[in-house]
Amino acid sequence: MSDQKIQGASIVFQAVGKAFVEPGGGVVSAVDDASLTVEAGAITGIIGRSGAGKSTMLRMVNGLERPTTGKILVGGQDVGAAHGAALRAIRRDVGMIFQHFNLLASRTVAGNIALPLEVAGVPSATIKARVADLVHRVGLDAQSDRYPAELSGGQKQRVGIARALATEPKVLLSDEATSALDPETTQTVLELLKDINRDLGLTILLITHEMAVVRDIASHMAVIEGGKIVEAGKTYDVFAAPKHPTTRSFLSGVTGVTLPAFIAGRMQDTRPQGASEEVVRVTFAGKHATDPMLALLTRDLGIAVNILAGAIEEIGTEPFGNLLISFDADKGEQARAYLERHGLLTEVLGYVG
Numbered sequence: 001m002s003d004q005k006i007q008g009a010s011i012v013f014q015a016v017g018k019a020f021v022e023p024g025g026g027v028v029s030a031v032d033d034a035s036l037t038v039e040a041g042a043i044t045g046i047i048g049r050s051g052a053g054k055s056t057m058l059r060m061v062n063g064l065e066r067p068t069t070g071k072i073l074v075g076g077q078d079v080g081a082a083h084g085a086a087l088r089a090i091r092r093d094v095g096m097i098f099q100h101f102n103l104l105a106s107r108t109v110a111g112n113i114a115l116p117l118e119v120a121g122v123p124s125a126t127i128k129a130r131v132a133d134l135v136h137r138v139g140l141d142a143q144s145d146r147y148p149a150e151l152s153g154g155q156k157q158r159v160g161i162a163r164a165l166a167t168e169p170k171v172l173l174s175d176e177a178t179s180a181l182d183p184e185t186t187q188t189v190l191e192l193l194k195d196i197n198r199d200l201g202l203t204i205l206l207i208t209h210e211m212a213v214v215r216d217i218a219s220h221m222a223v224i225e226g227g228k229i230v231e232a233g234k235t236y237d238v239f240a241a242p243k244h245p246t247t248r249s250f251l252s253g254v255t256g257v258t259l260p261a262f263i264a265g266r267m268q269d270t271r272p273q274g275a276s277e278e279v280v281r282v283t284f285a286g287k288h289a290t291d292p293m294l295a296l297l298t299r300d301l302g303i304a305v306n307i308l309a310g311a312i313e314e315i316g317t318e319p320f321g322n323l324l325i326s327f328d329a330d331k332g333e334q335a336r337a338y339l340e341r342h343g344l345l346t347e348v349l350g351y352v353g
């Protein structure tokens with residue numbers, strides 16, 4: 001495999017629906033009117049809960065499932081309408097990696113990676129050279145002759161990645177590829193995927209139920225719920241201003257910002273009678289992430305702020321902060337307007353009497 005950049009293919013879901021007929025005759029709508037454009041050469045994450053329709057979305061990209069309605073275009077080619085040689089050609093352009101690796105136990109590392117090339121009828125000398133390159137790329141030179149049972153989970157996934165790259169695909173699909181790995185190994189596999197994306201230029205579309213995976217690797221993301229795409233955009237923008245409740249609930253698990261129990265336990269949705277504190281989430285994005293806005297709020301408006309929880313992290317190379325604060329509910333509107341005017345996003349979470 002050369003290190004030459006390939007042109008990654010775009011993936012376009014156009015009002016895609018997929019219904020399954022169950023043995024009893026009932027119909028399950030797994031994907032419902034989903035439209036999404038996955039940019040060529042980008043890493044895009046689709047996040048959703050179990051049963052949301054993630055696997056079905058992915059399996060339609062390589063033609064393992066056909067859409068019931070709508071279209072899926074990979075590099076402009078209509079996958080759902082392709083048959084025979086045309087479908088095989090699209091599949092060669094679309095590699096896939098899996099949660100449980102799907103390696104052949106009876107073949108060595110090199111043998112597993114060679115398999116798709118053997119199936120494609122590539123001459124054996126070419127196979128040998130390409131497998132050696134791939135083994136090296138995924139850092140398994142010392143394990144080339146080992147069998148899957150002799151490898152760690154992370155090493156098995158590296159074999160899966162090398163095998164998926166063997167036919168020099170334009171798209172790599174990842175089906176929960178790090179879900180069976182520990183956090184440290186997950187990081188090394190995500191780094192490898194990032195390197196591959198950067199070096200080779202192929203498009204990566206991954207599905208996951210972990211927001212941390214999306215944050216750590218994907219430049220673009222979509223949230224799927226009940227078969228529908230409920231939110232999509234650049235990862236940074238979605239993190240900075242999540243619109244859908246499902247996105248917010250995924251985010252609350254990953255930003256490291258949760259209310260202390262003594263506040264959460266007393267919080268109410270509506271403002272109580274008498275004196276109360278308004279609890280607000282403040283999101284600092286981009287250049288405002290490091291501004292001392294809370295100090296300025298106190299200085300300019302004389303409003304005292306309680307800091308309840310907070311974290312500042314990076315998405316890509318941009319700082320991103322999340323703070324949970326509270327202030328006198330009487331001054332809430334004025335305080336929020338001040339923060340919004342200075343480029344911060346605010347969201348009222350509730351009230352404490």
Ligand SMILES: Nc1ncnc2c1ncn2[C@@H]1O[C@H](COP(=O)(O)OP(=O)(O)OP(=O)(O)O)[C@@H](O)[C@H]1O
Nearest residue numbers: 020022028030048049050051052053054055056057
């Ligand atoms: N072959 C099938 N026959 C019938 N129903 C199916 C089939 N495949 C998927 N479904 C149903 O479609 C819905 C979406 O399933 P899908 O596997 O795409 O979800 P998912 O988000 O990948 O979930 P998980 O994270 O648990 O794998 C579910 O209700 C599932 O039961």
